[in-house]
Amino acid sequence: MPFTANRDFKASPRLVVKSEGVYLWNHEGGRLIDGSSSLFNVACGHGRKEIAEAVSQQLHECDYSPSFQMGHPWSFELAQKVTRLTPDEINHVFFTNSGSESIDTALKMAMAYHRARGDGQRLRFVSRERAYHGVNMGGVSLAGMVKNRETFQAVLPNVVHMRHTWLDANRYQWGQGEHGADLAEDLQRAVDTYGGTTIAACFVEPIAGSTGCLVPPKGYLERLREICDANGILLVFDEVITGFGRLGKPFAAQAFGVTPDIMTMAKAITNGAQPMGAVAVKDSLYETITEAAPEDAIEFFHGYTYSGHPAACAAGIATMDIYEREGLFDRAAKLAPYFEEKMMGLKDIDAITDIRGYGLMSAFDIKGDGNAMQKIFFKNGLHVKFTGNAGIVAPPLVVEEAQIDDLVAVIRKCLTEN
Numbered sequence: 001m002p003f004t005a006n007r008d009f010k011a012s013p014r015l016v017v018k019s020e021g022v023y024l025w026n027h028e029g030g031r032l033i034d035g036s037s038s039l040f041n042v043a044c045g046h047g048r049k050e051i052a053e054a055v056s057q058q059l060h061e062c063d064y065s066p067s068f069q070m071g072h073p074w075s076f077e078l079a080q081k082v083t084r085l086t087p088d089e090i091n092h093v094f095f096t097n098s099g100s101e102s103i104d105t106a107l108k109m110a111m112a113y114h115r116a117r118g119d120g121q122r123l124r125f126v127s128r129e130r131a132y133h134g135v136n137m138g139g140v141s142l143a144g145m146v147k148n149r150e151t152f153q154a155v156l157p158n159v160v161h162m163r164h165t166w167l168d169a170n171r172y173q174w175g176q177g178e179h180g181a182d183l184a185e186d187l188q189r190a191v192d193t194y195g196g197t198t199i200a201a202c203f204v205e206p207i208a209g210s211t212g213c214l215v216p217p218k219g220y221l222e223r224l225r226e227i228c229d230a231n232g233i234l235l236v237f238d239e240v241i242t243g244f245g246r247l248g249k250p251f252a253a254q255a256f257g258v259t260p261d262i263m264t265m266a267k268a269i270t271n272g273a274q275p276m277g278a279v280a281v282k283d284s285l286y287e288t289i290t291e292a293a294p295e296d297a298i299e300f301f302h303g304y305t306y307s308g309h310p311a312a313c314a315a316g317i318a319t320m321d322i323y324e325r326e327g328l329f330d331r332a333a334k335l336a337p338y339f340e341e342k343m344m345g346l347k348d349i350d351a352i353t354d355i356r357g358y359g360l361m362s363a364f365d366i367k368g369d370g371n372a373m374q375k376i377f378f379k380n381g382l383h384v385k386f387t388g389n390a391g392i393v394a395p396p397l398v399v400e401e402a403q404i405d406d407l408v409a410v411i412r413k414c415l416t417e418n
């Protein structure tokens with residue numbers, strides 16, 4: 001099973017058999033609040049009939065169409081809807097089936113772009129400690145979380161890691177910390193050590209998500225952008241968690257006012273109803289790659305059988321319509337102060353050692369073992385995804401204030417009684 005203690009699971013299964021709104025139901029009939037939007041993907045809440053109907057209708061009308069040398073209308077429609085949300089210069093999208101595939105695709109796009117410009121010696125990548133970029137070999141190479149890479153040594157060479165952005169000085173800071181903009185100078189050090197002309201791209205999660213919601217310090221992302229610009233390095237934002245309203249704006253790029261060259265996304269693009277990922281790039285990248293190839297030639301030798309699967313596109317289109325119709329990104333922005341107040345209200349709990357957050361995304365660190373605590377939460381009617389000792393709370397954007405109160409009450413109970 002994925003990221004699961006198999007033997008422990010067998011001994012004590014935790015099955016989910018039903019989902020609706022912000023709730024999940026386990027196999028014993030117990031109801032759980034979905035405090036992490038499942039795996040940060042179910043942003044509109046569970047059981048959205050519009051999405052189910054759109055997928056069903058799509059499967060009846062055209063269940064599949066070859067994705068190589070052919071297209072279908074729904075992938076273009078979804079691409080248009082997605083690029084209405086991306087920054088102005090980013091108007092081209094390549095569909096994948098997951099966040100991990102999006103990362104591999106972005107790595108290849110960076111290589112293809114530099115090669116198309118006659119700059120093909122740029123084969124080094126910069127990433128960060130505590131980074132999570134999925135589990136394909138590209139993402140594992142960029143990874144900065146030790147458990148995800150220590151077993152898998154045959155990774156891409158030439159990846160340099162910057163320091164992560166968790167700082168003691170920013171402990172219990174909601175939003176962007178005052179301290180740590182200088183951590184971006186690690187990118188400058190990579191330039192000074194390896195030569196800026198050898199570096200293809202710098203990959204960061206704007207907020208490091210899976211490791212426990214590390215919000216970038218003030219000025220940090222801006223400085224990364226400056227160093228990239230000065231050295232011809234592409235800046236890649238991995239927005240697999242931060243995309244689609246989690247931060248109260250369509251993407252972290254807008255929340256932090258920094259535009260990357262490439263954005264990876266997945267998860268909430270279909271509200272979790274179908275597997276899908278996407279990579280969005282600046283027009284200049286798309287044009288450089290396509291124009292470098294002879295007429296009629298395939299410009300980018302990459303793609304998946306299920307790139308832009310019609311059913312996933314239908315789910316994506318229906319999801320984008322829900323975001324727009326229900327104004328969910330603004331809703332998240334309006335709810336964010338309440339969420340902040342309630343999460344920060346847990347500060348007095350002895351078992352908690354830090355709380356961080358931004359928008360409807362937050363994390364708390366605990367003294368004990370996160371896996372054990374996740375199971376205790378489950379028994380007490382709450383799903384929160386833990387990584388190491390960090391519990392990551394990111395409820396669906398449709399959550400009500402009273403449901404936030406309930407969620408926080410379960411956290412308090414479990415952490416004070418165990």
Ligand SMILES: Cc1ncc(COP(=O)(O)O)c(C=O)c1O
Pocket residue numbers: 097098099100101103132133134135205209210238239240241266267
């Ligand atoms: C920032 C980031 N990138 C990539 C991924 C991988 O996505 P997937 O699990 O869909 O492959 C994740 C998953 O949590 C993620 O958080």
